[in-house]
Amino acid sequence: MGLKDVEKWFGQDIRDCLIRADVFLAKTNESVEEIRLRIGCPLLVRGMTRDFFVAGDGRLVEPEAARRVVEADVGQVMERVTLSSMHAAEESLRQGFVTLPGGHRVGVAGEVVLDQGCIRTQKNIAAVNFRIAKDPCRDIGFLLKQISNGRGFDHTLIVSPPRAGKTTLLRLLVKGLSNGVPEVALPPHRVGVVDERSEIAGMWLGTAAYDLGWRTDVLDKCPKKLGIEMLVRTMSPDVIAVDELGGAGEAEAVREAARCGVKMLATCHGESLDDVAVRSVMQPLLDRGVFRRVVVLSRRRGPGTLEKVHQLNDRGLMVQDSMTQRSMVQGSIRGVKYGID
Amino acid sequence: MVLIRYTIIIIGLGWLGLWRASVIRKRLKQLELFGHALSLLDTEIFWGMTPLPVAFRRLQRTGFPWGNFFLGVAEGLDNGGQIGETWREVVMAQKSYFCLSDSDWELVNRLGDCVGRTDRHEQHKQVVLIREQIQGTEESQRTDAERQARMWSYFGFLGGIAVVIAIL
Numbered sequence: 001m002g003l004k005d006v007e008k009w010f011g012q013d014i015r016d017c018l019i020r021a022d023v024f025l026a027k028t029n030e031s032v033e034e035i036r037l038r039i040g041c042p043l044l045v046r047g048m049t050r051d052f053f054v055a056g057d058g059r060l061v062e063p064e065a066a067r068r069v070v071e072a073d074v075g076q077v078m079e080r081v082t083l084s085s086m087h088a089a090e091e092s093l094r095q096g097f098v099t100l101p102g103g104h105r106v107g108v109a110g111e112v113v114l115d116q117g118c119i120r121t122q123k124n125i126a127a128v129n130f131r132i133a134k135d136p137c138r139d140i141g142f143l144l145k146q147i148s149n150g151r152g153f154d155h156t157l158i159v160s161p162p163r164a165g166k167t168t169l170l171r172l173l174v175k176g177l178s179n180g181v182p183e184v185a186l187p188p189h190r191v192g193v194v195d196e197r198s199e200i201a202g203m204w205l206g207t208a209a210y211d212l213g214w215r216t217d218v219l220d221k222c223p224k225k226l227g228i229e230m231l232v233r234t235m236s237p238d239v240i241a242v243d244e245l246g247g248a249g250e251a252e253a254v255r256e257a258a259r260c261g262v263k264m265l266a267t268c269h270g271e272s273l274d275d276v277a278v279r280s281v282m283q284p285l286l287d288r289g290v291f292r293r294v295v296v297l298s299r300r301r302g303p304g305t306l307e308k309v310h311q312l313n314d315r316g317l318m319v320q321d322s323m324t325q326r327s328m329v330q331g332s333i334r335g336v337k338y339g340i341d
Numbered sequence: 342m343v344l345i346r347y348t349i350i351i352i353g354l355g356w357l358g359l360w361r362a363s364v365i366r367k368r369l370k371q372l373e374l375f376g377h378a379l380s381l382l383d384t385e386i387f388w389g390m391t392p393l394p395v396a397f398r399r400l401q402r403t404g405f406p407w408g409n410f411f412l413g414v415a416e417g418l419d420n421g422g423q424i425g426e427t428w429r430e431v432v433m434a435q436k437s438y439f440c441l442s443d444s445d446w447e448l449v450n451r452l453g454d455c456v457g458r459t460d461r462h463e464q465h466k467q468v469v470l471i472r473e474q475i476q477g478t479e480e481s482q483r484t485d486a487e488r489q490a491r492m493w494s495y496f497g498f499l500g501g502i503a504v505v506i507a508i509l
Contacts, residue, residue, distance in 0.1 A: 008421060075424070079423050079424070080421060080423075081395060082392075083392040083394055083418060084393050084418055084423060084424035084427075084457040084458075085391075085392040085393045085394075085396075085457050086457060086458060086459060086460060087386050087390055087457070087459075087460055087461035087464055088390045088391060088392040088393075088460065090390065090460055092391075121460060205395060206391070212419075
């Protein structure tokens with residue numbers, strides 16, 4: 001996946017720039033992670049390790065010589081990514097992003113419209129940021145072995161800073177759990193996914209962009225708290241997966257689902273277990289021993305570098321702490337593939 | 342030979358009258374179908390929050406010619422077109438399949454100018470307004486149209502006979 005997958009969402013002018021720039025970017029060995037358009041600012045392409053400014057003829061130049069983004073460029077992008085349907089994108093704009101087929105995400109920033117203190121939508125969009133999805137087809141048997149407790153999968157929390165691959169790992173784990181991994185004696189599980197931001201499954205008009213396994217049910221665009229409760233009641237899942245835990249209500253729903261015998265797989269932002277443990281929302285989940293495994297990721301050796309897998313007991317105390325330092329990224333900047341140090 | 346010529350004149354003018362009458366009847370039918378399509382579109386936008394290409398594809402069930410019209414717009418949007426331009430292009434391309442007047446097309450184009458550009462509440466208001474105007478036009482024309490259609494049906498043949506008498 002790369003520039004070619006997203007270029008059709010830009011207006012003709014920017015699209016031509018990006019098509020020409022692709023040739024120059026290929027020479028840098030950088031895989032494109034983001035494309036940023038800000039009105040009045042240079043056209044910016046973000047690679048794994050550095051930023052590139054793109055000129056009208058596609059050359060990678062200094063910011064002063066780069067193609068300036070104008071209002072019409074952003075307007076054309078918005079019209080395309082919303083399929084000329086602002087009414088259908090209201091909820092997405094409220095949350096600040098639009099999901100595209102293939103799991104790509106377009107973050108938007110403009111003038112926020114408030115309604116009784118809550119964000120209703122955004123207007124006068126001034127900046128858009130395309131985050132290009134990566135293909136997550138990799139083997140995660142080794143990690144599943146570490147986070148299984150001998151009898152099967154245990155409650156697991158994935159911790160990482162932004163852009164370090166926690167959603168990608170979550171997706172891989174969901175697929176592995178759903179289909180089962182005979183190599184590590186992990187049986188198939190019924191998995192329910194609450195995909196509040198259409199990020200895990202990359203749903204587009206009812207079709208998932210990612211393969212999440214044969215036994216996975218996805219609740220798309222559903223608030224996590226409601227979704228967890230709904231899945232427990234209706235779909236009898238063995239495991240429920242959610243991305244970016246954060247709200248107080250969500251923590252309570254996770255605890256309740258765990259009490260019902262459903263295993264939880266979740267992610268949250270943080271640099272380390274200590275970071276997460278002091279957050280008021282996460283503290284009860286760790287202190288009361290809801291999560292038994294904590295997987296910590298970083299970008300140290302490219303996105304998805306697996307730093308540690310903590311094993312916690314039922315009081316939230318650490319019983320084992322394995323240092324792994326493996327890169328989960330296939331074809332990353334250093335060419336490191338998963339499972340190969 | 343002369344008799345055949347006169348018969349052709351009567352049948353020709355009679356056919357023109359019938360064609361004109363059918364245009365008047367079809368216009369009403371097409372306005373009625375457009376009103377129905379607007380109701381469906383309003384439901385898709387306001388309640389379903391359905392993206393326009395999908396909503397327009399669902400409007401295919403309104404049948405010819407509006408079904409083809411909305412399918413054309415949906416395909417244009419799928420190909421990266423913007424709603425305003427795509428709508429007008431499809432109007433230009435498919436106008437000949439319709440029996441609408443210029444004032445009717447103004448209303449149709451007004452929908453193309455407002456749909457998809459605002460939030461669902463605003464679009465709901467616009468769609469309801471256009472639908473009411475369409476219904477108003479339809480109701481005011483209904484009695485007149487039937488009378489005019491009948492008149493054109495007779496006028497064609499009567500006109501043909503009158504021409505033949507004048508020639509004689």
